[in-house]
Amino acid sequence: MSRKITIEPITRVEGHGKVTIKLDDQNKVSEARLHVVEFRGFERFVQGRPYWEASVLVQRLCGICPVSHHLCASKALDRIVGVSSDELTPTADKMRRLMHYGQFFQSHVLHFFYLASPDLLFGVNSDPAQRNIVGVIKAFPELAKKAVLMRKFGQEIIQATAGKKIHGTGAIPGGINRHLTVKEKDHFISGAADYNANLMVDWALEGLELFKSYHKKNQTWVDGFASFESNYMSLVRKDGALDLYHGGLRAIDSEGNKIFDHVDYQEYHKYITEEVRSWSYMKFPFFTSLGPSKGWYRVGPLARLNTCDFIPSPLAQKEFENYKAYTSGKPNGNSMHMHWARLIETLHAAEMIRDLLIDPDLYSGELEKKGSRRSEGVGVLEAPRGTLFHHYKVDENDLITMCNLIVSTTSNNEAMNRSVKWVADHVLDGQSEIPEGMLNQVEVAIRAYDPCLSCATHAVGQMPLIVNLEDETGKILDQKVRDGV
Amino acid sequence: MEQGHIKINIDGREIIAKEGQSIVQAARDNGIFIPTLCDFKSLQPAGTCRMCLVKVGERYVSACTTIVSQGMSVENESVELKENRKSLIEMLFVEGNHMCPSCEKSGNCQLQALAYRYQMTAPRYPFSFTQRKIDASLPYLVVEHNRCIQCLRCVRGVKAKDGHDIFGFIDRGGAIHISVDTTDTEAATEVIAQKAMDICPVGALIKKGGAYRVPIGERKYDNEVIGSDVEKERDKV
Ligand code: SF4
Ligand code: FES
Numbered sequence: 001m002s003r004k005i006t007i008e009p010i011t012r013v014e015g016h017g018k019v020t021i022k023l024d025d026q027n028k029v030s031e032a033r034l035h036v037v038e039f040r041g042f043e044r045f046v047q048g049r050p051y052w053e054a055s056v057l058v059q060r061l062c063g064i065c066p067v068s069h070h071l072c073a074s075k076a077l078d079r080i081v082g083v084s085s086d087e088l089t090p091t092a093d094k095m096r097r098l099m100h101y102g103q104f105f106q107s108h109v110l111h112f113f114y115l116a117s118p119d120l121l122f123g124v125n126s127d128p129a130q131r132n133i134v135g136v137i138k139a140f141p142e143l144a145k146k147a148v149l150m151r152k153f154g155q156e157i158i159q160a161t162a163g164k165k166i167h168g169t170g171a172i173p174g175g176i177n178r179h180l181t182v183k184e185k186d187h188f189i190s191g192a193a194d195y196n197a198n199l200m201v202d203w204a205l206e207g208l209e210l211f212k213s214y215h216k217k218n219q220t221w222v223d224g225f226a227s228f229e230s231n232y233m234s235l236v237r238k239d240g241a242l243d244l245y246h247g248g249l250r251a252i253d254s255e256g257n258k259i260f261d262h263v264d265y266q267e268y269h270k271y272i273t274e275e276v277r278s279w280s281y282m283k284f285p286f287f288t289s290l291g292p293s294k295g296w297y298r299v300g301p302l303a304r305l306n307t308c309d310f311i312p313s314p315l316a317q318k319e320f321e322n323y324k325a326y327t328s329g330k331p332n333g334n335s336m337h338m339h340w341a342r343l344i345e346t347l348h349a350a351e352m353i354r355d356l357l358i359d360p361d362l363y364s365g366e367l368e369k370k371g372s373r374r375s376e377g378v379g380v381l382e383a384p385r386g387t388l389f390h391h392y393k394v395d396e397n398d399l400i401t402m403c404n405l406i407v408s409t410t411s412n413n414e415a416m417n418r419s420v421k422w423v424a425d426h427v428l429d430g431q432s433e434i435p436e437g438m439l440n441q442v443e444v445a446i447r448a449y450d451p452c453l454s455c456a457t458h459a460v461g462q463m464p465l466i467v468n469l470e471d472e473t474g475k476i477l478d479q480k481v482r483d484g485v
Numbered sequence: 486m487e488q489g490h491i492k493i494n495i496d497g498r499e500i501i502a503k504e505g506q507s508i509v510q511a512a513r514d515n516g517i518f519i520p521t522l523c524d525f526k527s528l529q530p531a532g533t534c535r536m537c538l539v540k541v542g543e544r545y546v547s548a549c550t551t552i553v554s555q556g557m558s559v560e561n562e563s564v565e566l567k568e569n570r571k572s573l574i575e576m577l578f579v580e581g582n583h584m585c586p587s588c589e590k591s592g593n594c595q596l597q598a599l600a601y602r603y604q605m606t607a608p609r610y611p612f613s614f615t616q617r618k619i620d621a622s623l624p625y626l627v628v629e630h631n632r633c634i635q636c637l638r639c640v641r642g643v644k645a646k647d648g649h650d651i652f653g654f655i656d657r658g659g660a661i662h663i664s665v666d667t668t669d670t671e672a673a674t675e676v677i678a679q680k681a682m683d684i685c686p687v688g689a690l691i692k693k694g695g696a697y698r699v700p701i702g703e704r705k706y707d708n709e710v711i712g713s714d715v716e717k718e719r720d721k722v
Contacts, residue, residue, distance in 0.1 A: 048619065050627055052696040056587040163701025167586050170700070178700040397621040398693060 019442060021424045029428060032421035034413070034446065043403040051080055051394045052173055054403070058390070059167050066166050067103035067158055068383035069390070071096055071245075074171035075379030076390045079266070081173040082371025085246055085379070091365035092175040098356045099161035099170055100245050100381070101349040105200070106154025107384040108301075108346040111450045112207060113147035116339055120214045124221075124444055125437050143210075146203050149195040153188075157353060160184045175368030180357075188357050197354040201315065204347040208319060211343055226335040226419040226445040229254035230296065231287065232303035233411070235382050238262070240309030242348065244382040250307045251287060251297060256331050259287055265380035268389060274406065282413050285406055296414035299386025300449060301341035306331040313355070316348035335419055338448045383408050385450050409451045419445035493557040508548035508559055509537055516719025518712030519561055520570055520599055522686050523636035524549035531637045536599070538569060567603065574600050575608040582617065582631035583687075589696040590688030592704025596634060597687075598711035615659075623667065625678035625693050630662050633689035639663065642684045645671045652681070663689075 022031040046054055055073035059066035074096070075085045088096075118131045121140060129135075137144040155165045160180060162168025170176055188197050215222045231254065235247035248262035249271070260271055274283040275292050286295035297303070305324075311317045323332075323344060332341070356362065379390040386408030393402035409416075423441045428434075486492070489504050495517055502511035507530060512519045523534040532550040539548045540560035548559070560566065577596060585591050617630035639652040640663070651672050655664045665672050681690040701707065 050619075050621060050691075050693075050696075052589075052694075053587045056697065057584075059586075168701055169697040172697050177698055178703075398627075399619070399621050 019420055021420070021428065023428075027428075027431060029421065029424040032417060032424045034417050034420055043405060046392075046400050046403045049400055050398050051077060051392060051400050052398075054390075054392060054400060055171060055173070056167070056169055058405075065103065065107055065383055065385065067099060067162065067168075068381065068388055070162065070168070071100055071171055072379045072381050072383070072388045072390045073392075074173065075246075075381060076377040076392050077173035078379070079377025080374055080392065080394055082373055083174045083369045087369065087371075088175060089366040089369055090361040091179065091367055092171075092369070094356055094359055094361050095161050095176040095178070095180065096171055097245050098180070098353065098362065099158055101352045101356070102154045102157025102161065104154075104244060104384050105204075105346060105349040105353065106151045106158070107450075108342050108349070109147060109150040109154060109207075111384070112211075112339060112342060112346065113143070113150070115447060115450075117143075117147075117210070119444055119447075120211065120339075124440055146206070150200060150203055153195050153197075153200055157188070160188075172368065174370050175366075177367065179364060179367070180362040182363060185357055185363070188353075197350075197357055200350040201347065201354055204343070204350045205315065208340075208343045208347060211340055215340070222336045223334050225441075226422045226448065227333055228335070228418055228422060229331075229333045230298045230415060230418075231259060231290070232306040232331060233287075233297045233299055234304040234307045234387055235265070235380060236262070236308050237312070241312045242304055242308035242310070242345075243312075244304075244345075244349070246381065249380070249387070252307055252331060254331055254333060256306075256329075259289065265389070266378045268378060268380065268391075268406075272406070274410075282410050283406075284413050285411055286414075297411065298415045299408050299411040300338065300384075301345050302332060302335070302338045303386060304382060305341045305344065311344070311348050313348050313351035315351055316344050319344045319347060335415075335445065335448045338450075342450075385409055386411055409449070412449045412451065416446055416449055416451060419448070491553060491555040493553050493555075493559065495559045496562050502553040504553070506553050508539060508541075508546075508551050508553055508557075511553050512548070512559075512561070513715050516716055516721070517561065518715040519548045520602070520712065521549055522595060522599070522634060523638060525638045525642060525684065525686075528638065528641045531641060534573075534634065534636050536570065536573060538573075539566065570599075571603040571605055572609075574603055574605055575610055577634050578605070579608045579610045579612045580615075581634065582614070588632070588688040589691050590632075590685075592699070592701065592707050594688055594706075595686035595711060598706040601706070602711050617662070620665075621693075623665065623678070624673050625675045626665070626672075626681060627691040627693060628663065628665060629689050629691060631689075632687050633663055634687055635661060635663070636686060638684050638686065639681050639690060643677060643680050645669055651677060 020033045021029060024030045042058070046057055049057065055070050055077055058069040058073045078085045078088065113136070114133045118133065118136055121136060122131045130139075133144070158168065159165045161176075161178075162170035163178070170178065190196055231251060233249060233251040235243055236250045237243035237247045249265055249268065250261045250263075251259040251271075253259055263271055271288055272285050273288045273292075274285045276283055284292070284296065286292045287297060288295065305320065311320045323340060326332075375395070376393045377391075381388055388408050389404070389406040391402075391404040392400055395401050420442055423438070423445050427438050427441055486501065490501050491504055492499055493502050493511060494500070495512055495515075498517075500511065500515040500517070502514070506514075509519050509521055509524055519539060520536050521534070522536045523531050524537060530549040532547045535547060537548040538545050540563070541551065541557060548561075574596065578600065583596070585594075585597055588594065591597060619630065620628040635654070637654070640650065640654060643651055645651055649669075651666050651669055653664050653666065654661055656662060667673070671677055675692070678692040682692040684690075
């Protein structure tokens with residue numbers, strides 16, 4: 001008799017994931033699936049709208065990384081108005097980068113300090129009532145205060161470049177609509193007494209130290225938990241450097257061999273196929289040349305530090321070297337190292353922000369460029385959670401006729417499923433009851449990807465979960481329920 | 486009092502008005518704001534939107550079409566009238582499809598600005614969800630029927646060089662919508678598109694290619710409440 005366990009995060013908002021684990025007669029895990037019901041219909045929704053609305057409309061896709069969508073759509077629209085994103089004026093390019101680094105910084109900080117640090121500070125199996133940001137504030141008030149100010153700093157960078165902390169309008173097709181003011185510069189560099197651009201770099205380093213000391217004490221767990229090999233993909237700069245905003249696509253296998261390199265992302269559809277599976281709204285993309293079973297890949301911090309050759313900011317580069325040395329230069333498949341990679345990127349973003357703020361191009365210079373109109377454009381950038389694709393076709397009246405998005409979490413779809421399978425294999429196998437701690441581990445495994453499922457991020461501290469153990473007929477044999485705190 | 490001037494009273498305050506003026510104009514000259522949507526500068530008033538409803542005696546009248554008369558007593562800022570105005574704004578919102586966050590006119594839209602002034606949070610009426618067309622076939626002009634409030638400002642104010650109409654209305658009742666005379670070559674010009682966008686109080690007429698050029702924070706109503714320009718003059722009067 002085969003059995004089915006369903007883990008269902010219940011949320012106060014739309015869009016939630018649901019985990020089903022199938023057991024065979026010997027209670028062995030035969031399959032693990034993460035069902036996702038997000039992003040449905042958005043590509044239809046923008047059809048028939050004037051193309052310039054896309055970069056403002058698509059931000060509504062996500063309350064967590066609206067800036068990534070705003071900038072990615074703008075990059076696609078640059079093509080429509082006849083400019084490539086690397087031909088923008090220096091002012092436009094740098095203002096957009098500043099906005100992007102601000103977003104990266106605040107998003108990574110949110111993830112690490114608010115969502116992941118409770119696991120690290122209190123232990124993955126500790127009481128969920130404490131294992132959340134509220135617990136962190138009580139037990140580590142200094143750290144919590146820094147986390148709050150770091151987020152605030154990132155959000156203020158976004159506001160200064162996009163006009164608003166969320167759902168701004170800064171980037172326009174072919175450019176940007178404003179300069180940074182000297183007053184804003186002063187505020188970020190020295191204006192606020194308790195937080196500024198230099199402190200952000202220091203605090204990002206402190207975050208890294210927090211992870212490293214945790215790693216030292218829990219090496220086996222951190223290295224082993226939900227660890228598996230995969231392919232990886234990200235943008236890299238022409239010289240192979242990490243570039244979060246622009247570059248060519250690079251894909252490598254688990255040994256570090258290049259599958260493709262410096263691919264012009266306008267041609268992404270020649271390299272990536274999106275597979276639809278009946279049980280999830282989220283597609284499963286794979287590298288066309290390798291096929292669906294071998295061609296799945298990971299994106300995000302882990303992937304980026306696997307694909308890039310170096311990081312173009314000194315402190316992050318130093319940390320990158322240590323990080324690479326840990327796996328002897330080989331691609332790193334340890335899912336929990338995602339946090340490590342994320343913190344190195346946080347440091348990189350802080351360094352980039354600090355250096356950009358003193359760049360004169362932000363304060364004067366041409367904002368916008370135009371070329372000859374095209375009917376199609378693809379925009380790609382590295383969002384905090386990984387490579388993000390926006391693809392539009394526009395008719396002669398300027399209305400959108402086609403939109404295709406591959407969001408980062410979609411690229412990580414297969415990997416998240418495998419992570420759940422890993423947990424099920426290790427925790428559940430051979431047992432007919434849902435063991436204590438299983439829910440936590442599923443949560444930790446999925447959370448490493450910082451998926452933009454509302455369920456993973458909207459709940460303070462922990463995902464509310466239901467685990468159902470069912471037999472073939474759907475009869476519930478065992479159930480564990482955990483509400484959000 | 487000068488020749489041709491009369492005295493009227495708005496909310497208990499006595500003001501001097503010019504004979505032949507509408508209540509809206511007289512109020513404005515005296516630093517009193519009466520909200521309007523269809524009324525526009527020197528255009529012949531149309532009285533289509535009812536935003537400017539005030540009370541004269543026991544009667545509700547539209548202040549943009551009602552001419553002042555000696556001794557007239559006008560109620561403008563009462564709780565009841567404010568509530569009426571808020572309801573009207575809400576009805577305009579539910580009747581159309583207004584997506585403020587992505588609208589090119591956001592921050593410069595009078596409907597949105599009035600919603601802020603009258604502190605509309607969410608409409609109390611059900612949305613009609615009527616899907617209307619967006620017509621972008623002209624080279625410079627987008628007509629977004631989802632956002633039109635049928636104020637007739639474009640019909641009255643945007644004319645061809647020889648004075649004939651470019652915008653008109655077709656159908657009646659719920660099906661009423663504006664139409665553009667595309668047989669007129671001027672309809673296809675950038676000048677007309679700009680004029681149309683400028684005169685439209687909402688985002689129903691949009692000139693192509695200029696969206697979101699004004700950063701958030703620098704748009705017309707980002708920093709001042711609609712009507713505050715009129716009210717600022719009050720102390721000077
Ligand atoms: S298009 Fe604009 S100006 Fe013309 S009637 Fe509609 S809302 Fe009024
Ligand atoms: S402004 Fe008076 S009716 Fe519209």
